[in-house]
Amino acid sequence: MKITGIRTMTVDVPLEEPVITAIHDIRSIGYVLVFVDTDADVTGEGHLFSLPARHLAPLEAMTAVLGQSLVGEDAHRVEGLWHKLWTEVNFVGHKGVPLFALSALDMALWDARGKALGQPVHRLLGSCRDAVPAYHSGGLWLSRSEDELVAEAKSFLKQGFRAMKMRLGKPRWQEDVQRAEAIRDAIGPDIRLMADANQSLDVRHALRLGRALEPVNLDWFEEPVPAYDVAGHAVLAAALDTPIATGETEYTRYGFRPLIEAKAADVLMPDLGRVGGVTEFMRVGHMAQAWDLPVSPHLYSEPSLQLCGALQNCDLLEYMPWSARLFSEQIEFDEGQARIPDRPGLGFSFDLDALERYRTGPAAEGAAKPAARRPARRAAAKKDEAPAPKAEAKAKPKASAAPKAKPAAKAPPKPKAAPEPAPEPVRRRRREPGKTPWYLRRETEEA
Numbered sequence: 001m002k003i004t005g006i007r008t009m010t011v012d013v014p015l016e017e018p019v020i021t022a023i024h025d026i027r028s029i030g031y032v033l034v035f036v037d038t039d040a041d042v043t044g045e046g047h048l049f050s051l052p053a054r055h056l057a058p059l060e061a062m063t064a065v066l067g068q069s070l071v072g073e074d075a076h077r078v079e080g081l082w083h084k085l086w087t088e089v090n091f092v093g094h095k096g097v098p099l100f101a102l103s104a105l106d107m108a109l110w111d112a113r114g115k116a117l118g119q120p121v122h123r124l125l126g127s128c129r130d131a132v133p134a135y136h137s138g139g140l141w142l143s144r145s146e147d148e149l150v151a152e153a154k155s156f157l158k159q160g161f162r163a164m165k166m167r168l169g170k171p172r173w174q175e176d177v178q179r180a181e182a183i184r185d186a187i188g189p190d191i192r193l194m195a196d197a198n199q200s201l202d203v204r205h206a207l208r209l210g211r212a213l214e215p216v217n218l219d220w221f222e223e224p225v226p227a228y229d230v231a232g233h234a235v236l237a238a239a240l241d242t243p244i245a246t247g248e249t250e251y252t253r254y255g256f257r258p259l260i261e262a263k264a265a266d267v268l269m270p271d272l273g274r275v276g277g278v279t280e281f282m283r284v285g286h287m288a289q290a291w292d293l294p295v296s297p298h299l300y301s302e303p304s305l306q307l308c309g310a311l312q313n314c315d316l317l318e319y320m321p322w323s324a325r326l327f328s329e330q331i332e333f334d335e336g337q338a339r340i341p342d343r344p345g346l347g348f349s350f351d352l353d354a355l356e357r358y359r360t361g362p363a364a365e366g367a368a369k370p371a372a373r374r375p376a377r378r379a380a381a382k383k384d385e386a387p388a389p390k391a392e393a394k395a396k397p398k399a400s401a402a403p404k405a406k407p408a409a410k411a412p413p414k415p416k417a418a419p420e421p422a423p424e425p426v427r428r429r430r431r432e433p434g435k436t437p438w439y440l441r442r443e444t445e446e447a
């Protein structure tokens, strides 16, 4: 299955209400969408998201540039292609923007593979379950009053969820405890409750808060301290009975290995769009199995379902409704369990109407409609029907195509000038025989 082209576009999807956490004030979510076209009449779809959306431009540019290295390759060779891209980004770095791009491309490759083979990705990876418990993560924000927290927690129960996540990070830790107790009282002892501090605390604050929260019986205490403070996470993991969860801002297995070695996490949270795509998520999941550690995907609810369906130790999905508007299909729930889609590929396709509504920037042109789902244009490609060169010149370039150099204007004839004199030969100073050159002399040596 040969890769024939890569297209990208950006969309900015407004949220129904702003999201306030200890470190966020989010009004919309920006996405880079990537389409991997193949000669097998399938298009693989992948995406990444950015907070804030104004960072999309470099992310899209890197995705488009890196994607060009895939053109002409066999889309089934995901392992080899992952390594090819990994090697290519060595100079710019194995974290950050290059890894977001690599992740989105890898996601699209797995989607293309599944579609071509008529199989969901979780089957290609080795299936282990048909449904997975999901926790509702789209609420219980820091900005909610205590009454609003209680009402929202109850509404999640009404929707059938048996697990949910609140946010921590009030200036006084006593207030966080009070809010957690209010939710626990409202939902009862059997509902799973997680709490996320979004990296907002220092170790001492987190320790006092964590100890005071033990009676609330949290499933986990997430990112209590800055993500880079591995030692701080390890102190808390050793001191508290409540499991410590972290890893959403880590890249690749090389980011997760130090967390495991330092015993800094009881739950690992790879983010599909950052860790290195489906390929690398599986590696982190398998590495965690060697330490009997669970993994729970961070965001990317729709495609992450395939990972939950393929990894025995990945048995809890974060359900965030942010990206639901991007897709034609929606996650199906049954009593708090999310069904692992059996549709080919990742199981969720971009909703073309939504893309049209939320598209941003001039780069969106030509990328919105995946080739596999729009009327074939192959006829136009036939030689005898090829457009006249004049019309071709007017055609707009594809979104992700590298800008073509302008055709050179006809240069005015050069005035005849006298031939330039030949450059003088460079005169090199010859070292006198037996004399040490200055750059080899020791300080003690006489000049």
Ligand SMILES: [Mg+2]
Pocket (backbone or CB within 6 Å): 196, 198, 222, 223, 248
């Ligand atoms: Mg988090």
